[in-house]
Amino acid sequence: MLAAMAAAPTGDEQLNEDPTVLALLGRSADLLGQEAAVFLPTGTMCNQISLLVHCRPGDEIVAGFNTHIHGSEGAGAAALAGALIYPVPTATGIFTAADVAAAARPLRQRSPRTRVVAIEQTTNRGGGRVWPLEMLQAVSAEARKRGFAVHMDGARLMNAVIASGVPAADYGRLCDSVWLDFTKGLACPVGAVLAGSKDFIAEAWFWKHRLGGAMRQAGVLAAAALHALDNHVERLAEDHVNARLFGSLATMVPGVAIDPPEVETNIVFLDVTGTGLAAIAINEALKRRGVRLNVEGPHRLRAVTHRDVTRAGIEEAGASLAAVVAELAGQPQPLR
Numbered sequence: 001m002l003a004a005m006a007a008a009p010t011g012d013e014q015l016n017e018d019p020t021v022l023a024l025l026g027r028s029a030d031l032l033g034q035e036a037a038v039f040l041p042t043g044t045m046c047n048q049i050s051l052l053v054h055c056r057p058g059d060e061i062v063a064g065f066n067t068h069i070h071g072s073e074g075a076g077a078a079a080l081a082g083a084l085i086y087p088v089p090t091a092t093g094i095f096t097a098a099d100v101a102a103a104a105r106p107l108r109q110r111s112p113r114t115r116v117v118a119i120e121q122t123t124n125r126g127g128g129r130v131w132p133l134e135m136l137q138a139v140s141a142e143a144r145k146r147g148f149a150v151h152m153d154g155a156r157l158m159n160a161v162i163a164s165g166v167p168a169a170d171y172g173r174l175c176d177s178v179w180l181d182f183t184k185g186l187a188c189p190v191g192a193v194l195a196g197s198k199d200f201i202a203e204a205w206f207w208k209h210r211l212g213g214a215m216r217q218a219g220v221l222a223a224a225a226l227h228a229l230d231n232h233v234e235r236l237a238e239d240h241v242n243a244r245l246f247g248s249l250a251t252m253v254p255g256v257a258i259d260p261p262e263v264e265t266n267i268v269f270l271d272v273t274g275t276g277l278a279a280i281a282i283n284e285a286l287k288r289r290g291v292r293l294n295v296e297g298p299h300r301l302r303a304v305t306h307r308d309v310t311r312a313g314i315e316e317a318g319a320s321l322a323a324v325v326a327e328l329a330g331q332p333q334p335l336r
């Protein structure tokens with residue numbers, strides 16, 4: 001990847017003259033089933049720019065309550081677009097056309113105006129689940145029938161593609177804006193690509209400039225992304241195998257369960273309630289052994305696999321989890 005970055009021909013990205021960025025954009029628009037695309041530094045900026053284009057202040061976005069847009073972007077929808085989020089109560093991150101119908105506001109002066117339905121593929125805090133194509137088709141049809149835009153946060157879209165065998169464009173075509181992160185499982189240092197209609201991307205460019213996301217010789221970053229599309233997509237299957245292995249090793253530890261019980265992609269949630277230990281205590285002890293998880297609740301931890309986590313590392317992490325739970329058992333544990 002570093003060699004590809006060093007060898008990349010570059011130009012001024014702000015002027016749309018960087019040949020490597022342009023190559024990435026053409027490829028990404030095709031990949032995502034859209035007319036056009038724009039290169040951005042982060043996935044968060046893809047989400048925020050999409051909401052800025054789709055919404056006016058006072059509009060409302062329908063999204064799962066545990067999504068990145070709702071809980072992990074500093075309330076950007078409110079702070080930047082001036083939009084509300086209607087949080088759909090769904091533990092899995094997946095919801096139905098009936099949920100969209102129930103969330104849709106009647107068009108009247110005193111109500112927020114429903115404008116966007118946002119979905120995450122895969123669902124991060126829903127447990128790395130894949131939105132089944134038929135469910136996305138139904139949600140998209142319901143939203144479009146009502147005149148709402150469909151937005152896909154595709155931070156881990158390629159994980160969904162590898163797990164399901166459904167081409168990215170089949171998901172992407174159901175959306176009015178869709179993006180892909182190169183910095184998650186695709187293992188690039190920087191970069192994400194946002195795709196949509198030509199008109200949508202033209203509007204997105206205004207916000208890219210306003211927010212300081214227009215770059216110069218960004219071809220060095222686009223070269224990393226192209227390298228990842230060539231070399232890091234098929235191998236996501238290994239991350240899924242490793243995640244399943246970690247899930248099965250974890251459930252062999254007394255008091256540890258995984259929730260959801262089925263590991264679909266590269267994310268595993270541990271429910272450590274049965275150990276009587278606080279997630280934070282387990283996490284601190286694991287960190288001392290070089291195993292890094294996220295604390296997601298008093299008894300909930302998240303593990304994510306990626307290109308730099310090997311099968312041997314997974315086996316070691318499983319053994320560390322067993323050792324840590326045994327070691328901490330019986331010691332008094334503060335909850336926070």
Ligand SMILES: *Cc1c(COP(=O)(O)O)cnc(C)c1O
Nearest residue numbers: 042043044068120124153155181
């Ligand atoms: C990581 C992530 C983002 C944000 O991407 P960044 O590139 O870190 O800004 C958005 N949505 C989901 C589901 C994510 O996991």
